[in-house]
Amino acid sequence: MAYAPSEEPVALKILVAGGFGVGKTTLVGAISEIRPLRTEEVLSDRGVGVDDVDGVEGKTTTTVAMDFGRITIREGLVVYLFGTPGQERFWFMWDELSYGALGAVVLADTRRLTDCFPSIDYFEQRGTPFIVAVNCFDGADQHEPDDVRVALDLDPDVPVLLCDVRRRASAKVVLVTLVEHALKTLTAAQRK
Amino acid sequence: MTEPQWLDEEAGPIVRPYALTGGRTRSSGDDFDLISLVTAADVPGKDESALGPEQRHILAIAREPMSVADIASEIDLPLGVVRVLLGDLHDHELISVRPPAQVAPLPSERILKEVINGLRAL
Numbered sequence: 001m002a003y004a005p006s007e008e009p010v011a012l013k014i015l016v017a018g019g020f021g022v023g024k025t026t027l028v029g030a031i032s033e034i035r036p037l038r039t040e041e042v043l044s045d046r047g048v049g050v051d052d053v054d055g056v057e058g059k060t061t062t063t064v065a066m067d068f069g070r071i072t073i074r075e076g077l078v079v080y081l082f083g084t085p086g087q088e089r090f091w092f093m094w095d096e097l098s099y100g101a102l103g104a105v106v107l108a109d110t111r112r113l114t115d116c117f118p119s120i121d122y123f124e125q126r127g128t129p130f131i132v133a134v135n136c137f138d139g140a141d142q143h144e145p146d147d148v149r150v151a152l153d154l155d156p157d158v159p160v161l162l163c164d165v166r167r168r169a170s171a172k173v174v175l176v177t178l179v180e181h182a183l184k185t186l187t188a189a190q191r192k
Numbered sequence: 193m194t195e196p197q198w199l200d201e202e203a204g205p206i207v208r209p210y211a212l213t214g215g216r217t218r219s220s221g222d223d224f225d226l227i228s229l230v231t232a233a234d235v236p237g238k239d240e241s242a243l244g245p246e247q248r249h250i251l252a253i254a255r256e257p258m259s260v261a262d263i264a265s266e267i268d269l270p271l272g273v274v275r276v277l278l279g280d281l282h283d284h285e286l287i288s289v290r291p292p293a294q295v296a297p298l299p300s301e302r303i304l305k306e307v308i309n310g311l312r313a314l
Contacts, residue, residue, distance in 0.1 A: 039271040073310030
């Protein structure tokens, strides 16, 4: 079947990053049909210094389970959500995950704000548009987004918002904020 | 991680994942992005005799464009393995592969606005 170029199927990729246990899986599950996806990665030179293989020198592959969700906007337009593995040993996967990504949501927990530093550094360096969504856990003190911005030393144009990733409505706002930010970044780049 | 845990998952695969690929861990193309769209080629009378059941499965589910991640999830094999299988299919010209829109060309403003509206309407 012949499609006009504009009608070819389009797939977009959004990453969900942040520290371990910050709610990445919950966010993906709140807004999309979450599906199992695993990778059996070969430990290569890229893992040297990253993967501690002491005692398991004979081990050549490692299995990583990822959060993977899909949102169908319409036929031929699909948004994929990928939760980035939280542990440092899986850094080698980030380059692939972020390649061609539309943008990233960095989930933060104000009780463990430092956990999201590596994600923010990574996306800043790569120039991937990202937003910071502060997951409001029960029992955690509420902080103003501007306080979080200062604490994380974010550029003024990076959106920061509070959210409750268990709620679908809140998860929607998070994603809409990200895509709006990506659109703004894209149009700004085109004007240059 | 101490011991490989693949045996624990629902009695796990009996065959080591990369046994399906003849021990190969890198595909000839090695360029299947997670959201590259794979479509089975419409080749009349194609010879599938050299293909394994997993590759036939891929051809069966990719009649409509399907992302690499979707395929891996659907046939429940690790991504690395799926990439090797896809590489074989590509070498035999049994599939076509389209890289993600973000790579080339960039998604248009119109597409992104459509996504924003679509997300709001969820």
